[in-house]
Amino acid sequence: xxxxxxxxxxxxxxxxxxxxxxxxxxxxxxxxxxxxxxxxxxxxxxxxxxxxxxxxxxxxxxxxxxxxxxxxxxxxxxxxxxxxxxxxxxxxxxxxxxxxxxxxxxxxxxxxxxxxxxxxxxxxxxxxxxxxxxxxxxxxxxxxxxxxxxxxxxxxxxxxxxxxxxxxxxxxxxxxxxxxxxxxxxxxxxxxxxxxxxxxxxxxxxxxxxxxxxxxxxxxxxxxxxxxxxxxxxxxxxxxxxxxxxxxxxxxxxxxxxxxxxxxxxxxxxxxxxxxxxxxxxxxxxxxxxxxxxxxxxxxxxxxxxxxxxxxxxxxxxxxxxxxxxxxxxxxxxxxxxxxxxxxxxxxxxxxxxxxxxxxxxxxxxxxxxxxxxxxxxxxxxxxxxxxxxxxxxxxxxxxxxxxxxxxxxxxxxxxxxxxxxxxxxxxxxxxxxxxxxxxxxxxxxxxxxxxxxxxxxxxxxxxxxxxxxxxxxxxxxxxxxxxxxxxxxxxxxxxxxxxxxxxxxxxxxxxxxxxxxxxxxxxxxxxxxxxxxxxxxxxxxxxxxxxxxxxxxxxxxxxxxxxxxxxxxxxxxxxxxxxxxxxxxxxxxxxxxxxxxxxxxxxxxxxxxxxxxxxxxxxxxxxxxxxxxxxxxxxxxxxxxxxxxxxxxxxxxxxxxxxxxxxxxxxxxxxxxxxxxxxxxxxxxxxxxxxxxxxxxxxxxxxxxxxxxxxxxxxxxxxxxxxxxxxxxxxxxxxxxxxxxxxxxxxxxxxxxxxxxxxxxxxxxxxxxxxxxx
DNA sequence: GAATAATAATTTTTT
DNA sequence: ATTATTATTC
Numbered sequence: 124x125x126x127x128x129x130x131x132x133x134x135x136x137x138x139x140x141x142x143x144x145x146x147x148x149x150x151x152x153x154x155x156x157x158x159x160x161x162x163x164x165x166x167x168x169x170x171x172x173x174x175x176x177x178x179x180x181x182x183x184x185x186x187x188x189x190x191x192x193x194x195x196x197x198x199x200x201x202x203x204x205x206x207x208x209x210x211x212x213x214x215x216x217x218x219x220x221x222x223x224x225x226x227x228x229x230x231x232x233x234x235x236x237x238x239x240x241x242x243x244x245x246x247x248x249x250x251x252x253x254x255x256x257x258x259x260x261x262x263x264x265x266x267x268x269x270x271x272x273x274x275x276x277x278x279x280x281x282x283x284x285x286x287x288x289x290x291x292x293x294x295x296x297x298x299x300x301x302x303x304x305x306x307x308x309x310x311x312x313x314x315x316x317x318x319x320x321x322x323x324x325x326x327x328x329x330x331x332x333x334x335x336x337x338x339x340x341x342x343x344x345x346x347x348x349x350x351x352x353x354x355x356x357x358x359x360x361x362x363x364x365x366x367x368x369x370x371x372x373x374x375x376x377x378x379x380x381x382x383x384x385x386x387x388x389x390x391x392x393x394x395x396x397x398x399x400x401x402x403x404x405x406x407x408x409x410x411x412x413x414x415x416x417x418x419x420x421x422x423x424x425x426x427x428x429x430x431x432x433x434x435x436x437x438x439x440x441x442x443x444x445x446x447x448x449x450x451x452x453x454x455x456x457x458x459x460x461x462x463x464x465x466x467x468x469x470x471x472x473x474x475x476x477x478x479x480x481x482x483x484x485x486x487x488x489x490x491x492x493x494x495x496x497x498x499x500x501x502x503x504x505x506x507x508x509x510x511x512x513x514x515x516x517x518x519x520x521x522x523x524x525x526x527x528x529x530x531x532x533x534x535x536x537x538x539x540x541x542x543x544x545x546x547x548x549x550x551x552x553x554x555x556x557x558x559x560x561x562x563x564x565x566x567x568x569x570x571x572x573x574x575x576x577x578x579x580x581x582x583x584x585x586x587x588x589x590x591x592x593x594x595x596x597x598x599x600x601x602x603x604x605x606x607x608x609x610x611x612x613x614x615x616x617x618x619x620x621x622x623x624x625x626x627x628x629x630x631x632x633x634x635x636x637x638x639x640x641x642x643x644x645x646x647x648x649x650x651x652x653x654x655x656x657x658x659x660x661x662x663x664x665x666x667x668x669x670x671x672x673x674x675x676x677x678x679x680x681x682x683x684x685x686x687x688x689x690x691x692x693x694x695x696x697x698x699x700x701x702x703x704x705x706x707x708x709x710x711x712x713x714x715x716x717x718x719x720x721x722x723x724x725x726x727x728x729x730x731x732x733x734x735x736x737x738x739x740x741x742x743x744x745x746x747x748x749x750x751x752x753x754x755x756x757x758x759x760x761x762x763x764x765x766x767x768x769x770x771x772x773x774x775x776x777x778x779x780x781x782x783x784x785x786x787x788x789x790x791x792x793x794x795x796x797x798x799x800x801x802x803x804x805x806x807x808x809x810x811x812x813x814x815x816x817x818x819x820x821x822x823x824x825x826x827x828x829x830x831x832x833x834x835x836x837x838x839x840x841x842x843x844x845x846x847x848x849x850x851x852x853x854x855x856x857x858x859x860x861x862x863x864x865x866x867x868x869x870x871x872x873x874x875x876x877x878x879x880x881x882x883x884x885x886x887x888x889x890x891x892x893x894x895x896x897x898x
Numbered sequence: 899g900a901a902t903a904a905t906a907a908t909t910t911t912t913t
Numbered sequence: 914a915t916t917a918t919t920a921t922t923c
Contacts, residue, residue: 236912260908260909385910385911386912485910486910486911487911488909542900547899552899582899669913687910687911688911689910690912712910713911714910
């Protein structure tokens with residue numbers, strides 16, 4: 124009896140394949156990680172492959188860590204020598220060693236999307252681009268797509284000839300790359316592109332890694348972009364000791380779970396793998412070990428609506444299981460409250476524990492309301508993603524100090540902290556320094572050091588020099604042998620008086636902010652303790668840039684987890700709540716109204732498939748008729764994906780708050796209170812005329828309504844009117860109490876004129892103003 | 899020239 | 914609702 128006997132026939136074939144390209148099409152829950160780890164073990168144990176020669180690429184650090192751990196459990200030795208890491212970490216590791224070939228310094232900084240945006244803002248200002256027409260975000264995405272396709276700024280320029288807009292893009296792209304280099308910084312895409320550039324520039328570097336990585340494995344292959352594929356191809360093109368090109372490349376993926384097209388994922392990497400490698404062997408894993416029959420069938424039915432997929436039929440030996448639950452709520456607050464109550468009850472009755480539950484949604488913004496309800500119920504939870512810890516102001520400030528000390532060329536970081544805490548250095552001074560830096564072709568920080576020689580900076584120069592000395596002193600500490608990053612952080616906080624400054628600002632959430640600084644400190648300490656040898660500052664900054672929230676999700680925490688559908692890929696939970704199943708939310712408004720809705724909706728559908736297939740035992744779907752989004756009330760119809768699940772697999776659950784407020788659950792006491800909060804106050808929103816126009820967004824379903832449930836009314840039935848008229852007294856959230864002096868019918872909305880007395884007379888649209896009638 | 903108050907703008911998904 | 918930018922005050 125060997126460990127390989129637990130594998131099914133197809134899995135076994137995949138595991139025992141040793142030489143040559145291999146494509147594993149692995150459906151959801153078909154044990155693909157198991158196959159990968161067993162294959163690594165098999166190669167080591169039975170084929171005498173040196174773990175040193177194995178490279179396994181994943182997309183998240185979590186997946187990488189898990190893979191290493193699982194190999195360790197099987198083999199018991201040598202797993203630390205396998206190179207298992209994410210694409211991005213792999214590239215950083217290579218570049219830290221070789222990037223000087225490309226003219227960068229080895230201490231380069233990695234820019235996250237916030238940094239990118241800041242840089243782009245500067246560029247738009249510099250190139251006098253009107254950001255009303257060309258948004259920073261869209262410019263960045265143009266650049267990102269170019270990089271994904273390995274198009275250089277020069278090439279982009281060539282292709283742009285004669286096209287004004289593209290010409291502009293080319294200029295921005297060029298300037299962006301120029302500034303990254305000047306700051307000795309790389310963005311995420313650069314990590315991949317520069318590694319390829321390195322391999323094309325240095326035969327020595329390429330040969331070294333080709334020789335080392337004799338066996339390459341790629342997880343989530345459907346998410347690779349053109350650049351990543353090129354990188355894999357370059358590495359897999361090496362020769363072995365006998366001078367043979369074996370292409371020992373094993374890729375695992377599922378075209379139905381390709382959900383990163385927006386990030387450049389190229390579906391043809393998986394669809395055309397056999398064309399690229401004609402000798403490739405293809406193995407399909409179609410047995411699902413995760414979900415019940417009903418859940419799997421629901422998933423299959425939904426995904427069957429997509430065209431142009433690789434043919435496959437996922438099946439399972441698991442039990443029939445519970446039907447899929449669908450509940451339609453009136454409001455998002457009900458949805459959240461109800462789901463949270465259900466979880467509390469299940470845990471109370473010891474049917475399950477907190478960690479068995481996941482709440483999944485399309486956008487991060489949806490997490491807020493759940494958090495609210497979970498706190499009230501005292502349920503332990505973890506939200507993955509939403510407000511990234513490293514995006515907090517305090518953290519960014521302190522990290523910028525670290526970056527400034529580690530890489531003085533990173534002007535973005537220097538500019539961020541030069542006046543934090545306030546040193547009396549304002550915009551005008553910064554502009555002058557910047558101008559001097561550009562004129563003399565030096566970095567911003569270098570210009571600060573020469574502040575005394577900058578014309579027009581008499582008084583300001585005196586304010587700059589203490590800052591420069593501070594950084595210089597902190598810098599000199601790094602060279603001490605006993606130096607640690609956490610000491611450095613302490614010194615920064617101490618020397619700048621950062622915490623005192625924070626306290627002086629009299630912010631209401633002062634304690635939270637100080638706590639966050641403490642959290643940063645413990646993260647640094649933990650990082651230093653986990654490292655085998657004392658890590659360098661750039662090691663830590665790299666960790667910060669490349670470790671995502673999901674990576675820290677561990678199973679030993681008994682908490683309910685909340686995350687986006689994207690983050691949930693690769694995970695599984697006994698009980699899954701898929702909420703916000705509404706047209707405009709999921710599928711998203713963006714996809715419905717895209718230039719090419721068919722394609723975009725298909726991606727959303729794959730995302731839905733991913734969501735459904737996370738569930739092992741029970742799947743609960745829900746939608747709300749009314750939802751608050753960015754301070755506005757939206758009215759959405761249930762998602763088309765609900766309709767795609769056959770009725771016999773679904774139960775339509777009654778909204779417990781509506782049908783029977785005294786339902787026999789232990790939380791019945793909450794209900795009357797809830798309703799009273801909901802009814803009169805909410806009427807102002809639900810009766811505004813824009814509501815009916817928003818509603819039409821989902822009207823494609825009017826002709827073909829999938830629901831037998833009688834349509835319920837919200838609050839009152841006077842939708843499309845407003846409950847105040849000329850001469851009425853109304854209150855506005857910001858302007859206070861005023862008198863309605865005029866109402867005009869402005870198409871789908873009403874333009875209301877209100878006299879707020881001393882505040883003045885304002886004209887506003889009824890749908891946005893949220894006026895409340897006072898009588 | 900800098901600090902502060904007021905106003906405009908923004909969010910789909912992520913390494 | 915939160916954050917970046919602009920207008921205003923000191």
